[in-house]
Amino acid sequence: MHSLKIRITLAALCILLLSNFVIGFFTTSKSKKSLELQMEKSISESVHSTAEAIYASNEKEYKMLETLSALPQIRDVNISLLDKTHTIYGAMSLDKDYLDVCILDEKGFAWINNGEKMIPFSERDYYQVPYKTGERYVTDPFINKVTNAMAVFYAVPVFDYNNNISNVLFCVIDGFKVSDLATDHKAGNNRPASLISLSSGLVIASENHDAVAMENFFDTTGKKISPEYTNCLNKIKKGESGISKYSLNGKKYICSYEKIKNTDWMAIEIVPFADFQTDINRMTNSIILYSVIFTILSLLIITYVVSHSIKPLDNLKKAILDIATGNADLTKRIDSSSKDEIGEVVKGFNQFQKKLQDIISDIKYSKEKLNAVGEQMSDSANETTESIFSVYQNIERIKDQIVTQSNSVQLTSSAVTEISSNIESLEKMIISQTNGVSQASASVEQLIANICAVNNSIEQMADSFENLISHSDIGLEKQKIVSKKIAVIEQQSKDLQNANQVISKIASKTNLLAMNAAIEAAHAGDAGKGFSVVADEIKKLSETSSRESNKITQQLEEIIQSVVEVVDATNQSTASLKEMYGHITATSAIVKDIRSSMEEQTSGSQQICDTLHIINDNTEEVRQASHEMTMGNQSILVEIEKLQTATSTMKETMNEITKGADFINKSGTEMRTIAPEMQASIDKISSQINQFRV
Numbered sequence: 001m002h003s004l005k006i007r008i009t010l011a012a013l014c015i016l017l018l019s020n021f022v023i024g025f026f027t028t029s030k031s032k033k034s035l036e037l038q039m040e041k042s043i044s045e046s047v048h049s050t051a052e053a054i055y056a057s058n059e060k061e062y063k064m065l066e067t068l069s070a071l072p073q074i075r076d077v078n079i080s081l082l083d084k085t086h087t088i089y090g091a092m093s094l095d096k097d098y099l100d101v102c103i104l105d106e107k108g109f110a111w112i113n114n115g116e117k118m119i120p121f122s123e124r125d126y127y128q129v130p131y132k133t134g135e136r137y138v139t140d141p142f143i144n145k146v147t148n149a150m151a152v153f154y155a156v157p158v159f160d161y162n163n164n165i166s167n168v169l170f171c172v173i174d175g176f177k178v179s180d181l182a183t184d185h186k187a188g189n190n191r192p193a194s195l196i197s198l199s200s201g202l203v204i205a206s207e208n209h210d211a212v213a214m215e216n217f218f219d220t221t222g223k224k225i226s227p228e229y230t231n232c233l234n235k236i237k238k239g240e241s242g243i244s245k246y247s248l249n250g251k252k253y254i255c256s257y258e259k260i261k262n263t264d265w266m267a268i269e270i271v272p273f274a275d276f277q278t279d280i281n282r283m284t285n286s287i288i289l290y291s292v293i294f295t296i297l298s299l300l301i302i303t304y305v306v307s308h309s310i311k312p313l314d315n316l317k318k319a320i321l322d323i324a325t326g327n328a329d330l331t332k333r334i335d336s337s338s339k340d341e342i343g344e345v346v347k348g349f350n351q352f353q354k355k356l357q358d359i360i361s362d363i364k365y366s367k368e369k370l371n372a373v374g375e376q377m378s379d380s381a382n383e384t385t386e387s388i389f390s391v392y393q394n395i396e397r398i399k400d401q402i403v404t405q406s407n408s409v410q411l412t413s414s415a416v417t418e419i420s421s422n423i424e425s426l427e428k429m430i431i432s433q434t435n436g437v438s439q440a441s442a443s444v445e446q447l448i449a450n451i452c453a454v455n456n457s458i459e460q461m462a463d464s465f466e467n468l469i470s471h472s473d474i475g476l477e478k479q480k481i482v483s484k485k486i487a488v489i490e491q492q493s494k495d496l497q498n499a500n501q502v503i504s505k506i507a508s509k510t511n512l513l514a515m516n517a518a519i520e521a522a523h524a525g526d527a528g529k530g531f532s533v534v535a536d537e538i539k540k541l542s543e544t545s546s547r548e549s550n551k552i553t554q555q556l557e558e559i560i561q562s563v564v565e566v567v568d569a570t571n572q573s574t575a576s577l578k579e580m581y582g583h584i585t586a587t588s589a590i591v592k593d594i595r596s597s598m599e600e601q602t603s604g605s606q607q608i609c610d611t612l613h614i615i616n617d618n619t620e621e622v623r624q625a626s627h628e629m630t631m632g633n634q635s636i637l638v639e640i641e642k643l644q645t646a647t648s649t650m651k652e653t654m655n656e657i658t659k660g661a662d663f664i665n666k667s668g669t670e671m672r673t674i675a676p677e678m679q680a681s682i683d684k685i686s687s688q689i690n691q692f693r694v
Contacts, residue, residue, distance in 0.1 A: 043256040050193040080276035126155040141175035150175025
């Protein structure tokens with residue numbers, strides 16, 4: 001089983017790793033989303049800038065042509081086409097951006113190269129559209145067949161003083177100038193914008209000049225397209241402006257597009273996701289590195305705090321093990337300067353140990369008295385047994401003598417004629433009988449004295465057992481109080497655990513609130529930086545509360561387990577006290593039986609003593625009769641009859657004495673058997689109590 005410190009440390013490590021993973025995941029996700037939005041914004045702005053730049057360039061060309069068309073010599077219908085040609089060439093000679101400039105008459109003819117020759121342009125769109133509609137017109141970049149170079153034509157109508165279209169004025173510029181304007185605006189990893197013509201689908205501006213007027217943007221031949229890509233092409237064909245994400249040939253792209261005003265041109269910028277994925281990867285690696293460093297530092301701090309916090313629990317564990325393993329030193333106390341829940345538990349354990357010490361001290365005092373009474377009872381039982389055995393032997397001898405006497409009386413009755421000759425022998429027998437009666441009387445008196453001594457010992461033993469029963473009752477009551485206190489501690493631990501669960505839930509909700517606050521702060525941008533700091537502090541507080549709550553939960557579980565073990569030990573102690581109480585009660589009942597038996601034995605012994613006195617009196621009478629036997633045979637017969645009667649009475653009395661002696665002997669044997677058992681029980685209780693040092 002791992003120690004509490006290791007489990008708390010592992011739990012903290014898991015929480016740190018999980019929190020770092022969650023933070024890293026959400027940070028990366030939010031950063032990726034934010035960077036993606038930023039990229040979308042950057043691409044949109046780049047495309048918009050491109051469209052504005054192209055629109056401004058077109059407007060510049062239109063303004064230049066319209067300025068020329070507003071000159072009086074250009075509007076005057078009376079001035080020849082050649083003179084107008086010389087005028088516009090003179091005006092445009094200083095601007096080298098223009099490849100050519102021409103003015104066309106109403107039939108579409110124009111002098112080129114400042115009047116070198118006249119050629120027709122009537123079939124060209126840049127003539128027909130302005131002349132017929134009066135609108136501006138610009139061509140897509142294309143390869144000019146005259147110069148064999150990429151060119152763009154701008155054309156505007158010329159109105160005379162009657163506001164009628166009299167001429168068309170157009171200029172020619174380098175076709176790659178549009179490409180240069182478009183590629184000046186870049187996004188991602190220097191990804192330039194490009195232009196396409198919605199009418200033809202051709203690329204009309206690109207960083208790759210070879211693709212201009214050669215590639216069709218809408219051509220999907222050989223491409224692995226997706227529904228998102230098709231949807232993007234459809235929006236571009238409709239002239240919509242916006243931004244789309246799609247997959248093409250297995251790669252993801254962001255495409256921004258915007259239609260250029262007053263044209264059918266579309267500015268497009270395409271950036272692969274990989275352009276900003278590199279920054280995300282660098283940020284992810286940095287987060288992982290910082291998370292590892294933070295985890296290691298946090299783990300070291302947590303290990304130190306946990307080791308310092310559970311030190312009182314280690315002392316508590318050692319103290320409980322000392323009690324549980326038999327080296328129960330109840331004089332020891334656990335030192336703890338902690339003022340938290342662990343300190344309260346240690347304080348409660350010290351109070352419990354003090355209470356238990358007082359209880360065990362009382363039990364030890366009672367045990368010492370019980371040992372003394374047990375030893376005294378054992379000695380008295382041995383003395384009583386020996387006295388009973390001696391009495392029993394004397395009774396057996398008396399019984400034998402009475403039997404002998406009965407036989408002698410019978411012989412005397414059958415041989416009365418021989419009495420005279422055997423008077424001397426009878427004298428000796430009477431003397432012997434007198435001595436035997438005296439010995440029996442002395443033995444019985446000694447037996448009565450021993451029985452009285454046994455009665456006194458039994459009385460003392462009974463009193464001691466009553467005191468022991470009283471102390472046992474007190475011990476059981478105190479043990480019940482201890483059990484109730486332990487139950488209260490257990491309930492309080494459960495209440496603390498419930499309160500700790502509430503704290504854990506509050507910490508979880510606070511953490512969720514902090515995350516929501518951090519998200520809102522991120523959405524708010526610079527305005528939410530202050531709120532973001534507060535959210536971070538709340539989140540740190542939530543994480544700290546959660547960690548401390550987990551530690552408290554683990555410690556409370558260990559405390560509850562310790563309380564359960566103490567409850568088991570208390571229950572075992574209560575069971576032992578109850579068992580000891582049962583043995584003491586049973587022993588007290590046996591002592592009472594012995595006391596009753598000894599009272600009966602005293603009564604029987606008194607009867608034996610009275611009978612022996614009668615025998616002694618009869619013996620005296622026999623002696624007197626023996627002296628008077630010479631006075632007449634008749635008197636002897638009378639005395640013999642009396643002797644027979646007395647002998648029968650003595651025999652019956654001796655039978656009763658024998659029964660009483662058997663009962664006394666049996667009681668003594670039982671007492672002798674019970675005494676070691678009682679002493680063993682007392683020794684067992686002593687050995688259990690001696691395990692505690694008070």
